[in-house]
Amino acid sequence: MDQEIGLEIEKRGYLGGGFRFFNLQDTQTMKFEPHYHEFCKIVLFISGNVTYFIEGIGYTLKPGDILLLNQYAIHKTVIDGTVPYKRKIIWFQPESLHKFNEENCNLLQCFSLASQHKCNLLRLSFSMQQRMQGLFEQMNESCEKQGFGSEVLRTSLLLQMLVYLNRAAEQIPDELAYVDREYDETIDQVIAYIDANLTDELTIDKLAFRFFLSKYYLMRKFKYYTGYSIHRYVLHKRLLAANQLLKKGKPVMNACLESGFHDYANFTRAFKKMYGCSPKQCHT
Missing domain, CATH: 2.60.120.280 (Regulatory protein AraC)
Structure with a gap:
């Protein structure tokens, strides 16, 4: 992911x-x-x-x-x-x-x-x-x-x-x-699960299996209620979490891992795309 x-x-x-x-x-x-x-x-x-x-x-x-x-x-x-x-x-x-x-x-x-x-x-x-x-x-x-x-x-x-x-x-x-x-109780549960488990592997297939849903139904309903694809939502939430950890003084590598990223290069690239600067540049 x-x-x-x-x-x-x-x-x-x-x-x-x-x-x-x-x-x-x-x-x-x-x-x-x-x-x-x-x-x-x-x-x-x-x-x-x-x-x-x-x-x-x-x-x-x-x-x-x-x-x-x-x-x-x-x-x-x-x-x-x-x-x-x-x-x-x-x-x-x-x-x-x-x-x-x-x-x-x-x-x-x-x-x-x-x-x-x-x-x-x-x-x-x-x-x-x-x-x-x-x-x-x-x-x-x-x-x-x-x-x-x-x-x-x-x-x-x-x-x-x-x-x-x-x-x-x-x-x-x-x-x-x-x-x-207007809400869907299952989609609400999916969102709550994602927010509480950002360090887990949150693929569409795993989420669909966990909540007993067709992945295509899940993708369509999730997009309707949030405006995001599941991948984009997870990435967005992880970056927000990482930024909050950095604001609290966490080292960049710790913030990367604790917010659910498993690849440092992907983390820094995504962070820069979202915030306009690298994690170190934004928090030095």
Whole structure:
């Protein structure tokens, strides 16, 4: 499996500072290719006919819905352009909020809960929708009109959003039945198995045998829900894992082996193709 590289650079967006705000609209039918970000992302859905796929689960959105995307979450969007797709988006670096966390107040917990329960969508009560939309409007105004304390104001608005989102995320287990989710339970299990066993030999044949599936059925369904071939998904996840190990100070060879690569040359070649630099160059 390590023989093939075939991976395009799929990281999108660059966030130099603490966070950024976007007020966006699309009016064309399109599919965004699967990609990831190295920061967290909050999406407030305003209008449109959109299905948002995150780590193999599709969400059919309704106005007022909130999507929580953690760092490195693989996602894609399918847009029916007959209705304008409007949304407000915040990007932020989770590291920039560590100083605001307290022992019983982890502002990033909502992202962890979303990943844990495989539910990245929050469908808020009407009163909470009004509150969140008001905060997003204030954020928009603050970004458009620079003035005294603008950055402090934007930070305070983001902190308020995260407090309310964390309160809402505590209800995720009870709200799962009311969220429009499209997923295949077996494909969900395959994804979980891959993520937990990156150092194993994860060929299509072995996965199909393990989950009692036709490999052609597995390939087709996996591609539909993730936008990736299985090989490409495994390679992508291994490279993300290796990069995280390198950030923690692991030697390059250790990061290579611990993320599931068995050939150092293939690892460095794939890493450079994805990140634009060799493992040593990126982490020296």
